[in-house]
Amino acid sequence: MKVLNQQFQIKYHYPVHFTTSLFDPANRALAHFLMEVDTRPEQHLLVVADTGLWHAQPALEDTLINYFHALLPHYRLYFVQIPAGEEAKNNPIYLEEILRSIDRHGLDRHSLVIGIGGGAVLDLAGYAAAIAHRGIRHIRIPTTVLSQNDSGVGVKNGINFLGKKNFLGTFAPPLAVFNDISLLHTLSDRHWCSGIAEAIKVALIKDADFFHWLETHAEVLLNRDTSAMEQLIYRCAALHLAHIASGDPFESGSSRPLDFGHWSAHKLEQMTDFSLTHGEAVAIGMAIDVLYSGKAGWLDEDSVHRILRLLEKLQFSLYHPLLEEETLLEGLREFREHLGGELTIMLLRAIGTGDNTHTMDHHLIQQCIADLRETSDLHI
Ligand SMILES: NC(=O)c1ccc[n+]([C@@H]2O[C@H](COP(=O)([O-])OP(=O)(O)OC[C@H]3O[C@@H](n4cnc5c(N)ncnc54)[C@H](O)[C@@H]3O)[C@@H](O)[C@H]2O)c1
Numbered sequence: 526m527k528v529l530n531q532q533f534q535i536k537y538h539y540p541v542h543f544t545t546s547l548f549d550p551a552n553r554a555l556a557h558f559l560m561e562v563d564t565r566p567e568q569h570l571l572v573v574a575d576t577g578l579w580h581a582q583p584a585l586e587d588t589l590i591n592y593f594h595a596l597l598p599h600y601r602l603y604f605v606q607i608p609a610g611e612e613a614k615n616n617p618i619y620l621e622e623i624l625r626s627i628d629r630h631g632l633d634r635h636s637l638v639i640g641i642g643g644g645a646v647l648d649l650a651g652y653a654a655a656i657a658h659r660g661i662r663h664i665r666i667p668t669t670v671l672s673q674n675d676s677g678v679g680v681k682n683g684i685n686f687l688g689k690k691n692f693l694g695t696f697a698p699p700l701a702v703f704n705d706i707s708l709l710h711t712l713s714d715r716h717w718c719s720g721i722a723e724a725i726k727v728a729l730i731k732d733a734d735f736f737h738w739l740e741t742h743a744e745v746l747l748n749r750d751t752s753a754m755e756q757l758i759y760r761c762a763a764l765h766l767a768h769i770a771s772g773d774p775f776e777s778g779s780s781r782p783l784d785f786g787h788w789s790a791h792k793l794e795q796m797t798d799f800s801l802t803h804g805e806a807v808a809i810g811m812a813i814d815v816l817y818s819g820k821a822g823w824l825d826e827d828s829v830h831r832i833l834r835l836l837e838k839l840q841f842s843l844y845h846p847l848l849e850e851e852t853l854l855e856g857l858r859e860f861r862e863h864l865g866g867e868l869t870i871m872l873l874r875a876i877g878t879g880d881n882t883h884t885m886d887h888h889l890i891q892q893c894i895a896d897l898r899e900t901s902d903l904h905i
């Protein structure tokens with residue numbers, strides 16, 4: 526028998542910029558970056574735009590066109606608008622629309638796709654870019670709290686398929702990410718708060734000081750203090766990036782700490798037909814796993830209360846009637862299948878310290894849900 530052992534390494538590097546007024550010609554961040562990575566005399570760029578953002582900021586398309594006209598006149602811009610929110614990932618017609626646009630405008634692998642919008646549109650845009658011609662370079666411009674602090678800065682993209690979250694997708698790091706805090710001013714209060722769930726998540730598993738910071742800044746964050754949100758996004762994105770770089774960026778193992786609280790969240794999003802936002806579902810999912818950590822004897826009672834208090838202070842509702850349905854527990858199986866290998870769920874040993882378990886007691890989960898129901902009854 527003969528064996529040829531193939532081996533090579535690929536190094537990834539991408540900058541995540543934190544800036545403001547990204548498309549003001551006085552701000553050269555994007556132009557400088559593109560001039561560094563591109564030397565073509567003529568470049569093709571497809572902008573995949575979030576319709577919700579486009580409606581909220583009607584001048585944005587012209588501002589963007591003017592920016593390129595002033596600083597990068599050799600770019601040919603094309604636009605495709607994608608419906609807001611989870612619809613972008615649920616309906617395969619939008620994937621096709623982007624692919625058709627890529628084809629129609631003759632984009633090649635050295636062209637560029639820029640996704641601009643919330644996490645859903647970015648997940649779709651990144652996926653389309655990753656599969657067209659086996660990978661067109663893509664840049665992300667996230668415009669929600671959640672996409673700036675979490676989904677937009679990582680290496681994953683994807684769409685929902687067969688009724689399952691992120692069933693189709695790839696690990697495809699972006700060429701760069703540009704987080705512009707000023708783009709958030711039109712975000713609804715609901716989505717402003719919703720994105721904070723991911724910051725609480727990463728604080729709980731990685732950074733007790735950050736959790737404390739969130740406790741002390743909950744009020745100003747609720748009141749839409751831009752400077753506090755800027756700090757939150759930077760710190761949360763940094764924790765996500767550090768984790769991704771720390772050993773298993775393409776998740777070949779079975780453990781996925783950044784998905785703390787997500788096994789039930791993903792299921793609940795589907796069960797509610799996406800009437801809950803991702804962040805709202807994650808808040809509920811974390812509440813379940815925090816209570817579970819307490820009941821399993823891993824996490825002290827005081828910490829359990831602190832965490833639930835913070836979630837409530839940020840106006841997350843921690844109960845949903847569909848939690849009572851058996852279907853929720855299918856989330857455990859689907860989570861395992863998505864990761865591959867042994868069921869691995871992150872729980873908490875302390876605030877700032879996660880730890881994996883490989884079994885979840887269904888009866889105990891139901892007790893956690895009963896606790897959440899009772900607390901929500903008290904609030905009514
Ligand atoms: N790829 C990853 O690693 C990863 C990680 C976490 C979450 N996600 C995914 O991210 C998605 C959720 O993202 P999201 O929370 O950003 O929600 P979203 O993409 O659904 O956007 C929320 C809403 O805000 C609107 N919007 C976006 N920017 C706006 C702005 N500046 N002003 C006004 N409205 C604006 C959108 O049109 C939409 O209606 C989910 O599909 C989730 O699965 C992916």
Ligand SMILES: [Zn+2]
Binds near residue numbers: 803
């Ligand atoms: Zn998430």
